[in-house]
Structures are given as C-alpha cells and as structure tokens.
Amino acid sequence: MTSLHTALAHARSPQPPGPDIPAGHQVTPWPGEPHPVPSHLDRLLRLSLGGNRLRPAASAGALHPVNTHLLLGPDNTVPPGRYAYDPVRHRLLARGTASADAPPGAVAVLTVTARRTVSHYGHRAWPLLLLDTGHATAALALAGAPQWCPDADITLLAAAAGLPPDWHGAEPEHPLAAVRLTPGPADALDRWAAYAPGAPPLPTSRTPPPVLRRTWRILSSLPGTTTWRPTAAPALPDTALTSRRSARPPFPGVPERTLLEQVRATARRTAPVPWRLLTARHPGTAAAPAGGAAPADLAARAAGQSLLGQVGALLVAHGCPDDAPPAQVRRDHVLAGHGVGLAQAVATHLGLASRPIGSWQHGPCGPPHIVHALALGVRTQPPEGTDRP
Template identity: 45%
Template sequence: MDLVAALARARSPERPGPDTPAGTAVRPWPGPPLPIPEAGPADLDLQALLRLSLAASDASGRLRPAPSAGALHPVDAELVVGAGCSLPPGRYGYDPLRHRVHRVGLPSDDTPPGMTAELSVTARRTASHYGHRAWPLLLLDTGHAAAALFLAARALGAGEPEARLDGLTENPLAVVRIPPPDGRSPMHPAVSPHVPEPSGGTPTPAELLARRSTPPPLPGAPSHGSLRAVLATAERAGNGDLLRWCAAVGPPRPGLMELTPDGATLRRYAAGEARQTLAAWAACQAWIANAGAVLLAHGCPADADAAHIRRAHLRAGFAVHLAHVTALRHGLAARPVGSWQQADLGAALGAAPGRDWVVHALALGTRHADEENTT
C-alpha cells in the first residue's frame, strides 16, 4: 500500500463511493476465548486496564473509551504478556466485544515484565464507509487507542507506560509498553516533566470510562484559560517539532490562536473567521462553523514520506485524546474531527502551498447539544 499516494487522494475533493461491507468487528483470533483472571496484589491488572482503554461497553461495540471515526473501531491489539501480570506469559489476541483473550503464541526469552500492546488495523472496517479517505483515519484511531492504553496505565498506578509512535513500521503501527506496578501510589505518581499528561494530572478510572465524543452542535466559546489548557496539553503530547497547534475562535475577535513560546498565555496567530472554511474542509460538516472553538494539529507536508505520515497522524491522535480529557475536565463539550480535504492551512494563510496541512482537530464548545436544544 502506497501511503503517500493514499494520503494525497484522501486530501483531494474526491468523494467516497457507496458503503461496502465492513466485515467482522473483531479479528478472527485462533483458539478458544479465555477470561482474563483477577489480578494479584502485585500484578498488572489486565482486566481493568483493557476495560478502561479498549473494551466495548455496549452490545453493538460502538461505545468504547477510545474514539473512532464512524465508530468503526479498526484497531486490533495483540498483547505480549510477561511476568507480573494477571495473565500467564504469552502472546494473546484481544477481543474487545467479549472482553476475552485468545492465546496465539508463547513469550520469547527476552519478553520484559508487564504487558506490551502491539496495535495494528483492519483497514476494511473504516474503508467500508470512508473509502479512499480511510488511511488518515486509521492512523488517527491508532493514536487514540495508544493514548487510551497510556492513560489507563496511569489511572491504575502501573509502572511508567511508554508509547512508541515513531511510524517506522506498518505492522504494528504503534506499541504501548506497560510495566507492572512498582509501588507508587496511583494518587501521587512520580511523573517526569517531559511525560505527556492531561491538564490536572492523572485521570481516574471513572473519568476514562465517562469520556465520550459530544454529538454536535458544540456552541459556546471556551474561556481563555480553558483554551490555553487544552492547547498546552496537545503541544506537550504532540511533539512540537513534528506538528504545530492552534485554535480557531469566533467573535468578538475571530482568528487563530496559539500558545506563546513560554506556554503562559495565548496570542493571535492569524486574524479572520476560519470556522466556515474548516467546516468545508472537514467533509462539509456544517456544524463546525458554529463550534465554540476548533483545536487544530497541522503540518505533514505533501512531500512527507510514509514514516513521517504515520508518525504525524499517530502523534496527532495521541495528543488530541489527551487534549479531549483536559477539555472535559474544564467542563467543555468536545468532539474529535479526523477527515480533512483540501485543508492546506499554510496556503490559506499566504504561505507556500503543500507544506502545512490540517491533520486532526478537536471541536470545542461550552454547551452540549441536548442543552442547546432545550433553550
């Protein structure tokens, strides 16, 4: 699969064709489904970890702690389990609909303690609805799934999780390693300053289970402080040398806002109303024109190679996931937006074309759709 050509086509105005069958919602793992045992006092609790990150919470399989374009959930997780876990060491395929695992192999001699989740995708699920626009969405979904595992490990007080989102491999696309608990209290984790985390610190399990994408519309402008917190979270998690971050805001002073270099406040990046243009670029989702604000990840030039494309989209999905948690903590309604066509932000602002594209976004508002409909 030529990812460079696939991204160029996904960014074009070409419309997808009719829907096609999505196939099975879970990879057909071999062997019988196995329950995940209860964890011992010193074990990594895989039952809770997967419940907080990847498991479906409804019979249809649509509702999960990690968002997905069209609720199609293409991400598959193969778990490499070492010592110190509630499952015996080995390789397991995870079934998020039944919250069961299938043993698919033995551990290698160098398997580290804890669990390593290898994330890949079944592209057919997303392509069934989005057609040629699927590949950016598949990568973003994988970044969101990696972030969900990362935050679940934090919430449960596991050892310091590590996410590999370098884009160097096609399969797996991303890897999240989670060591067993090391004695730190989950209420007071020792977090290194460079390690990304939502504003406000480690999330609780209840927060992760309650996180949902707000249905549109999302009216109401976020406060300056809330918007700064969301932007700061995204920048910390999004790798500033790969992506840039800004937010489109409306009246009384419409424009694009970004963090100052010290992160202390916001400054105007460009003047003028951008939300109508963003609505047109985002698969003509008209509601975006009236969103309170739209957080934007941008970069990934047209001449980027496949590794760069994977890395930018994986990191954008990861960062928007953490920013979403921050938004909810500030009382905001929020919804990720992943499908973008002709969204050459740099060219729209007068720079050279093809250098600075919208990669991902998070629409923000202060009033939820159900509240808006009752006023």
Template identity: 40%
Template sequence: MEHTHEDHPVGLSAVLARARSPERPGHGTPAGSPVRDWPRPPRAVPAAGPADLDLRALLRLSLAASDGSGRLRPAASAGALHPVDTELLVGTGCPLPSGRYGYDPLRHRVHHLGPPPGRTPPGVTAELTVTARRTVSHYGHRAWPLLLLDTGHATAALFLAARALGADEPEVRLDGTAASPLAAVRVAPPDPRHPVRPCGGVHGPRSSTHVPTPGELQARRSTPPPLPGTPPPDALRAVLATAARAGGGDLRWCAAVGEPRPGLVELTADGGALRQRAAGEARPTLAVWAAGQAWIADAGAVLLAHGCPADADAPHIRRTHLHAGFAVHLAHVTALRHGLAARPVGSWQQADLGAALGAAPGRDWIVHALALGTRHADEENTT
C-alpha cells in the first residue's frame, strides 16, 4: 500500500478499490507492539472527585483491555488487532492535571505528553489515530477500510461509556476531513446545576433511546460463529433503527434474512415497521463477498450498511466508514439488549449490492455488517 507515512494512506480511493477487489492478501508481516510506545513513565488515573468527570471509569468502559494479551476489549476490532491509539486532551474538571496524555489500554495507565493545547475545553477530548501496521500485518491491502471501521467502533465505545456515566450529549467528530486525528470524542465534566440522570432516559439522535448501563457495556462481546436463528421482527427493527439513527446521511441500511420469507428487509419511511426490499436468499452470496466466511450463510440475519460509491473521494470514504463502525457498534449493543447473538463483519470484496439488485454498478457497496442470531455458538453445540 502506498503511503506518505504508514498511518496516512495516499490515494484512499485507489486503496479502497483494491481492498474491494478479489485480490488476496500476501504473507503476514509482524504486527509490532499492541500499544503505542508512549514516552515518559506511566501513571494511574486518579479517582474522580465529586465535581470531576470519572475518567477512570470512562476509559475502563470503552477502551481498556480485560486480558493480558490485549485482545479482549470493549470495542470490536478486525482480527482482534486493535490498531486504534488514543491521546487525551485533559482540561479542567478531570482528576488528572490539565495536559495531553497518551493512553495505554493494556495497563489502564496514561503517559503525560505535555501541556494542553491552547483553549482546551473542560473535561476530556479523546483523539483517535491508528497504527496501521497492526492491521496490515494480517489483512495486507485490505487493511484501510478495517482501520476506519475500527476507529468508528472505538468512537462509539467512548460515546456509550460517557452516556452510561451520565454525560448528556458527548460531542462526536467523524467528519473525515482532518489529517489527524481520524475521530474525536469530547466529554464535558458533570454540571453541578444539573444532577446526573439515571440510566434509561432519552438521549440524542446518534444513539437509540436507551442509555446503556455500565454492566451492559462490560458484558458486550462479539459472539463467535455460528449465529443461527432468525431474530424476531421487533428485535430486528430495533437494531435497524439504531443503525439508521447513528449512521449519518451517507449510508443506507437493510438486513438479509432467511426463512420463512428470505430476502432483504428495511425500515418503513416512518421507521415503525419492516418491509421487504427484495425477495430471495442473499446470505450465501454475502458469505462469498465477506472474504469467504461460510458461516454467514447460516446466520439468522445480517445487518448491512451500504453506500460509498466507487468514485467517492477520500473525505467521503473516511466519513462513511467511520460512521458505519460507529453505527454498527451501537446496533451491536441494541442486539445484545434484545437477547441476540451478534458479530461485526468488516471485510467485503466485490460486494456491489446495488448492482446485484439491478441498479447501476459501482454506486452502492456494502461497507460494514453485523451478523445476528438467536442462539449462541455454545448453546448450538450442546443441542
């Protein structure tokens, strides 16, 4: 892959076209360190005071690894390679002194990097970048779409953690224009004039109407395949509605389902029900398009984010992939809340959904997906 720097690709349109092609990645390369080698000694995040943002809990619920290898983390990642790195711009109202910090998710520690930039707002701004080498090591030329999706998932994990801790409306930046960072989340400190609302209240348009609990966020994991069992219509509608609200204006959403009426379903215009968009069994084709993952053909349903035409420019590509990762992460949490098994699916080749449905080719590609089922793999293996 051509780069000016390994973490900033040149010609993202050409990079995406190659990633969508049937060309297979070559031999693997070393992934390098699972976390960035931050300078200066690590320090623990102090406990929050009464008027502070609980930064320790925010990071624990969103980014911190829960095992020694660093593979198990709250945000999904292709191949569990976790390429996303986080710098924290800390202002007033936090338990850490104001400054810029690098976060180590394996040790749940921060490294002081220097003073904060001018006009750093109160609270914390988490800036997300990637170390591309980690994902390139396994996926080769297919890595960059996955890097963007992973960044969207990490952004959503921070957003949901902030909501679970009572933040009213965290500011999310996924516009796809800045050279660095790829994405950012700002969380303000608690406002003493407004008490924290209990979980369960209504919140903003980027998410569903359910504020997650810390327990829900700690329990989320990608379910290993198989994922059999067609989700009930109310659960599938809720998952689609969450994705549509969170996915920005460039993406469209549908779901491939099996019996009793195999085909593609989508939300009605008012979002209150499901309607059939196309008839016929789509899941075997999706299994081929998803890097040949045969288990997808037997998944109960597959939520699909699609759009991003072949002639999209770099900001459009970045924006749609970041939003797709963000929305699928929120849809994943909704699926788990409805008792479903769920697993994100990020690598798609020759997945021109529009052309497959009879529209002009090159206009409507699958960007991301979430496989869904009603029975988990361990349950299936005991029946």
C-alpha cells in the first residue's frame, strides 16, 4: 500500500485523534488592499460562502478550512488580477494585478488551510478537507456557478492562483478544486498560471505538529486530470440557500418515500459515486429496514455519533476502498461532499431536517468503505432549547 492508502486506512481506524491544537486564523491574513466584491459576483458569493458565520457552506466541526481565490479578467469592476475572498467581511484582497489580455471571466480556485480541521480531527482531518471542498463547490453551484473541476492538477491550480512557492513561515494553503463563476475560455487556468506568484500571507509563530506536516504531504501528493464538468445544481429559491443549516437531532420521523427519492436523485445525478438510502426501524419492531441496516446501526462507525439513533434516514456515499487509486480517493471524496451539499439544499427546500455526517470508520454494519452521509428526518418534537407549545 502507498502512503496515501495507509493514511486513509488510519483515518478510518478506531484510533481517536490526539489532543486539540490551535486552529489558527479564521481567514488567511493576506496583506492585499481590500476591494468591494464586483456587483455581478455579489449575489453569488453572498449566497455561497459569505457571511460572518461562513455560511451557508457546511463544514466539519464548523471549522471552515476552505479558502477562495478569484481570478478576475478585465471585464470586471475591479482591476484584472488575483484576489483572495474574505467571506467574513465580504471583501476581496488584491494579491496581484494582471495585464489587459488576462483571460476574461471569473474563476475561483478553492484551497484548504489544513490546520483548521487538523486542530480537532487530527489524522482523520484530510478526508474531511476533501469533503468540505466539495461542500464549498456545491454552495457555489447552487448560487449559479456553471462549471467546476473536482480533480484539477494541483500544480496547475497553485500556479493559476499565484500561491507562493515558499510560504516563509505562514500557514500554507493547498489547492483542491476550481469553479467557473462566469463563462470563460477553456485554457483560463493555464493562462493564469503564466503570471508570477504573489507574496505569502503573514507568518505565524506556531510550530506545526507532526500530524499537520503529514496532512500537508498528503494534500501535496494528490493527483488530478483537470476535467471540467457542469455543476448540474438544482434551481432553488434563495431562501433555500440562506436557510440551510445542519439541524440538531432529534428528527426521527421517516420522510415520505417520494421526498427521500428526490434527495437521493439529486446526489446520484450530480455526484457519480455509489449511494445507498437507509431508513430507521419503526418503533416496536425489530425488522431490518431496506438496505439491511438502520442509521442507528452505523453510529459506531461514524466516530461514535449516537445522534444517528435520532434520525429518520441516512443517505450514504460509499465504495472507495482504502487501496483505491489516489486519483479516485481524491475525486470520490470531493464528489461526495458536492453531492451531499446539493442534496441537503434540496432537503431544506422540501422541509426536511438534515445534517451532513463525516469522519467514517470501518465496521461490520452498513455498506463498506463509507465516504460521507446525510442524515435526514422529520421533527416529531421541538428542537432542543425551544419551549413546547
């Protein structure tokens, strides 16, 4: 097995993460001059990644490791060049200008700051970083982005985004995906890669622990093929995007089958990985539901999350074994995050409670090689912390 396969088997093992470490900056401290978001990108970024809680894109542990670098051509209301998006202030930070013949249109390169997720999840963090990237691409797709690339060559992405070859003591960012925010030329990434890299962000005094260094090595080694595909996001009202949240159980009611099929169909259509739908057992019965397992049976595999005993159904992405080709490992995790992100938006639109479930381990129940899941249900009692009528 390769080091990546060993790392995936380790992430799926029952070994718990080590003690927490500092998560670092919520937003990378790039030194650029702030600019307002161009008007034609304002709605898209506000509905996808913007907001003081970094919503509506879901994130494991609400740690939000995904960063966005915008490559803006000369058809914008800011000078053409590279910009880092600050989702908390909804501002662009200039990272380098480009000439008037820069590629037209707007492309987003998504990177991750691994420390934020490693701070709590340790050796289990790097698959979650891939899932979070998929959720961010789903959020952009739902807001109107037409195309995305879940497996772009990492060296090409880094050069196109102008990431520094030497971070000089700053927390590095690792590129994982690209999204076209507006139409543009097919060779946009290659043309942006021809520009010189920008300056690094402000340095940090923190010493990276071994688990973080190992995560950096994994993220730097992921292969890619740079295949663009349509986002295929469902058309939903803005309210479905801004109201999407990870619901707190209990929501044990099993949704109507027609609603569950709509959610599953969204995931299948937008993320070509194996999906399985599991439903809760009815009270007072011991019969196994369709699929041979109930959500509660998988709690031990989901890092012991007992909340799975309080949900009505579970949509599971699976089928990526520990020894899968590295390109498949990367692609399947990003696709699963993308599919769950879109499925959750549809579930919200249909009035269902939902919650993404990551960090899966090996175990005897349910489908093998679980990558990601979406818990679904109907509330049968008020959410915790509310008054009963």
